[in-house]
Amino acid sequence: xxxxxxxxxxxxxxxxxxxxxxxxxxxxxxxxxxxxxxxxxxxxxxxxxxxxxxxxxxxxxxxxxxxxxxxxxxxxxxxxxxxxxxxxxxxxxxxxxxxxxxxxxxxxxxxxxxxxxxxxxxxxxxxxxxxxxxxxxxxxxxxxxxxxxxxxxxxxxxxxxxxxxxxxxxxxxxxxxxxxxxxxxxxxxxxxxxxxxxxxxxxxxxxxxxxxxxxxxxxxxxxxxxxxxxxxxxxxxxxxxxxxxxxxxxxxxxxxxxxxxxxxxxxxxxxxxxxxxxxxxxx
Amino acid sequence: xxxxxxxxxxxxxxxxxxxxxxxxxxxxxxxxxxxxxxxxxxxxxxxxxxxxxxxxxxxxxxxxxxxxxxxxxxxxxxxxxxxxxxxxxxxxxxxxxxxxxxxxxxxxxxxxxxxxxxxxxxxxxxxxxxxxxxxxxxxxxxxxxxxxxxxxxxxxxxxxxxxxxxxxxxxxxxxxxxxxxxxxxxxxxxxxxxxxxxxxxxxxxxxxxxxxxxxxxxxxxxxxxxxxxxxxxxxxxxxxxxxxxxxxxxxxxxxxxxxxxxxxxxx
Amino acid sequence: xxxxxxxxxxxxxxxxxxxxxxxxxxxxxxxxxxxxxxxxxxxxxxxxxxxxxxxxxxxxxxxxxxxxxxxxxxxxxxxxxxxxxxxxxxxxxxxxxxxxxxxxxxxxxxxxxxxxxxxxxxxxxxxxxxxxxxxxxxxxxxxxxxxxxxxxxxxxxxxxxxxxxxxxxxxxxxxxxxxxxxxxxxxxxxxxxxxxxxxxxxxxxxxxxxxxxxxxxxxxxxxxxxxxxxxxxxxxxxxxxxxxxxxxxxxx
Numbered sequence: 001x002x003x004x005x006x007x008x009x010x011x012x013x014x015x016x017x018x019x020x021x022x023x024x025x026x027x028x029x030x031x032x033x034x035x036x037x038x039x040x041x042x043x044x045x046x047x048x049x050x051x052x053x054x055x056x057x058x059x060x061x062x063x064x065x066x067x068x069x070x071x072x073x074x075x076x077x078x079x080x081x082x083x084x085x086x087x088x089x090x091x092x093x094x095x096x097x098x099x100x101x102x103x104x105x106x107x108x109x110x111x112x113x114x115x116x117x118x119x120x121x122x123x124x125x126x127x128x129x130x131x132x133x134x135x136x137x138x139x140x141x142x143x144x145x146x147x148x149x150x151x152x153x154x155x156x157x158x159x160x161x162x163x164x165x166x167x168x169x170x171x172x173x174x175x176x177x178x179x180x181x182x183x184x185x186x187x188x189x190x191x192x193x194x195x196x197x198x199x200x201x202x203x204x205x206x207x208x209x210x211x212x213x214x215x216x217x218x219x220x221x222x223x224x225x226x227x228x229x230x231x232x233x234x235x236x237x238x239x240x241x242x243x244x245x246x247x248x249x250x251x252x253x254x255x256x257x258x259x260x261x262x263x264x265x266x267x268x269x270x271x272x273x274x275x276x277x278x279x280x281x282x283x
Numbered sequence: 284x285x286x287x288x289x290x291x292x293x294x295x296x297x298x299x300x301x302x303x304x305x306x307x308x309x310x311x312x313x314x315x316x317x318x319x320x321x322x323x324x325x326x327x328x329x330x331x332x333x334x335x336x337x338x339x340x341x342x343x344x345x346x347x348x349x350x351x352x353x354x355x356x357x358x359x360x361x362x363x364x365x366x367x368x369x370x371x372x373x374x375x376x377x378x379x380x381x382x383x384x385x386x387x388x389x390x391x392x393x394x395x396x397x398x399x400x401x402x403x404x405x406x407x408x409x410x411x412x413x414x415x416x417x418x419x420x421x422x423x424x425x426x427x428x429x430x431x432x433x434x435x436x437x438x439x440x441x442x443x444x445x446x447x448x449x450x451x452x453x454x455x456x457x458x459x460x461x462x463x464x465x466x467x468x469x470x471x472x473x474x475x476x477x478x479x480x481x482x483x484x485x486x487x488x489x490x491x492x493x494x495x496x497x498x499x500x501x502x503x504x505x506x507x508x509x510x511x512x513x514x515x516x517x518x519x520x521x522x523x524x525x526x527x528x529x530x531x532x533x534x535x536x537x538x539x540x541x542x543x544x545x546x547x548x549x550x
Numbered sequence: 551x552x553x554x555x556x557x558x559x560x561x562x563x564x565x566x567x568x569x570x571x572x573x574x575x576x577x578x579x580x581x582x583x584x585x586x587x588x589x590x591x592x593x594x595x596x597x598x599x600x601x602x603x604x605x606x607x608x609x610x611x612x613x614x615x616x617x618x619x620x621x622x623x624x625x626x627x628x629x630x631x632x633x634x635x636x637x638x639x640x641x642x643x644x645x646x647x648x649x650x651x652x653x654x655x656x657x658x659x660x661x662x663x664x665x666x667x668x669x670x671x672x673x674x675x676x677x678x679x680x681x682x683x684x685x686x687x688x689x690x691x692x693x694x695x696x697x698x699x700x701x702x703x704x705x706x707x708x709x710x711x712x713x714x715x716x717x718x719x720x721x722x723x724x725x726x727x728x729x730x731x732x733x734x735x736x737x738x739x740x741x742x743x744x745x746x747x748x749x750x751x752x753x754x755x756x757x758x759x760x761x762x763x764x765x766x767x768x769x770x771x772x773x774x775x776x777x778x779x780x781x782x783x784x785x786x787x788x789x790x791x792x793x794x795x796x797x798x799x800x801x802x
Contacts, residue, residue: 089445089449091445091448108448109449110450110452114449115449117446119442121443121445121446123443123461123464123465124541124542125465125467125539127541134460135450139450139451166541167541
């Protein structure tokens with residue numbers, strides 16, 4: 001595994017990353033650890049097909065995420081939030097800037113970066129339990145260990161009864177629970193989630209948010225979560241990062257200090273909702 | 284009326300009654316002299332010939348079952364040979380985009396070449412024996428299969444590959460454990476199409492230098508003005524096709540238990 | 551991904567294929583009566599035949615294909631839509647079709663000869679049979695697989711009866727119908743040679759068979775390639791027409 005020791009001391013960012021290192025935005029959130037685990041510095045992205053004059057998909061994004069922090073990237077379609085997530089995951093390459101995860105530059109996917117996708121990305125030819133085991137075995141666990149872990153994780157996400165069902169036999173919500181269990185089976189340092197509940201109906205979606213928080217509190221992970229739903233961000237996040245499109249850039253960063261579980265009638269959240277709503281109007 | 288049509292009994296009964304009526308009408312039309320017996324041997328005659336073909340055989344010894352087994356063996360030899368060659372080659376071409384682009388026009392063209400037009404070449408190369416027939420069937424199956432396997436690899440959902448990459452799967456295992464199972468449904472669909480091609484070619488292949496096989500039976504019968512035998516042979520090859528197709532479909536559900544039931548058609 | 555060669559990859563592939571064939575024929579087999587080189591095939595065809603003769607074969611073959619396909623398209627679309635639209639008609643027609651469908655078109659050749667003689671009609675009939683079933687099956691499926699919500703939407707606009715069929719169901723089934731036509735068309739080309747085994751004295755299938763008997767294998771190869779090219783061109787053409795029409799709103 002690439003991520004060796006999470007408690008390892010930070011080395012300062014290599015100055016080679018660019019002279020334009022601004023003062024790090026240090027959020028005042030109290031929860032979560034204090035070690036930076038993801039450092040995004042000056043990340044820009046331009047597609048090869050873009051014409052010279054057009055705005056980049058991402059323009060000089062700086063973002064630092066501490067260990068065990070739950071950060072939500074929020075923005076409308078086309079603001080580059082999924083691209084940024086894919087760059088952190090190593091599935092896409094940035095045109096400029098650098099991303100460090102646990103002090104190592106991201107060179108590709110894998111290396112303890114769990115990911116849950118928007119579409120159903122379970123392997124259709126494997127049962128739910130086998131899907132989870134696939135991830136566990138990929139990091140060298142024996143079959144017996146993987147089976148035990150899969151059973152444990154499926155229980156954790158509330159699916160102990162459906163281990164031998166195929167994904168096509170599960171509802172959308174159940175599929176995403178399995179996907180979360182599968183990502184956790186990698187024992188990842190960070191968990192990347194790309195609108196994982198985007199295809200679900202609202203009630204299921206709310207249940208899944210509660211479920212995710214419960215799981216997150218049992219198995220603390222750093223989470224980078226992409227959504228376009230303001231309320232989803234407000235219910236989940238330690239910190240909300242709002243992006244605007246053309247060029248993709250950060251227009252607002254706010255910590256959410258409210259204790260969980262949160263209520264939608266909480267006046268603090270309502271005020272935040274208003275601020276974020278305003279920020280999202282930015283074009 | 285609509286409600287009657289909806290019931291399951293009606294669904295079976297109406298077509299059955301209709302078919303029976305058609306057969307009765309056919310029988311009557313021949314008896315009344317509206318249709319010539321030679322051109323349209325009536326169902327009663329067909330039943331008699333079927334029994335003759337199944338028990339004694341025409342010519343004597345070549346029973347229907349024997350002919351069917353000969354035809355089946357030829358189709359399977361060509362079909363399986365094509366599969367064995369096309370699947371690995373298609374997997375290779377499909378996973379190398381440059382190779383895919385380089386071979387695309389050739390694969391497309393060879394698929395367009397009418398298999399039966401190769402008959403004279405097959406005769407020159409392999410003579411009038413079994414090899415020619417198996418070559419023709421194999422050729423037809425191979426190119427259909429190859430283009431389907433290539434497409435199957437190209438069309439693997441990239442999100443599955445990304446998901447696997449987040450798990451540090453090395454490339455060779457990625458292929459065996461993700462790409463291969465993900466391509467299976469389309470490969471199976473290709474195999475079904477290829478089998479259909481095999482059945483189309485077999486009749487033509489059995490026109491060359493043989494008196495065994497259902498295709499030969501169908502053709503030979505004409506020279507003796509035995510339209511009844513031709514019809515029985517056609518029916519037999521149709522049934523053989525159905526049996527083989529459903530066996531393949533059963534194999535598919537065995538191999539791919541994860542596919543939603545009833546969706547095997549869509550692949 | 552964008553390798554500098556990738557733009558010309560297809561061209562290079564074809565050239566390599568032709569070169570390998572040419573070299574294999576000239577250096578390894580060295581017997582044009584077994585494996586004519588592509589250059590031999592073209593030379594033989596151009597020197598041993600008058601241009602008009604070749605065009606005559608092509609014209610006759612294309613005529614047979616178009617006649618058989620046109621009949622199959624008309625009958626297949628009409629019957630397929632009718633069977634999908636009127637459930638009682640589908641119920642009696644479909645078992646009949648399902649009974650005949652598994653029979654390979656070539657197996658009909660003896661009946662075609664007995665029923666229609668050795669002339670053109672029997673050849674057209676065999677080609678018709680090859681193209682008919684995919685057209686029918688796809689048209690039927692196209693009509694029966696239309697999402698019910700489309701019909702409900704139409705009903706809210708007071709569209710029913712024949713207008714529902716003509717204005718809503720037929721366009722909705724068009725992508726499937728187009729697919730069926732395309733499959734049927736290429737099958738018509740595949741069956742041509744077999745159809746021309748029936749006592750033909752003209753046509754590309756006849757040319758191929760005849761050339762072998764005369765020992766002009768080069769012309770046979772030329773004919774084989776020609777049918778392949780014609781079939782490919784025809785498929786492209788039909789595909790282009792479909793993309794320009796149905797393809798503007800549906801994935802075909």
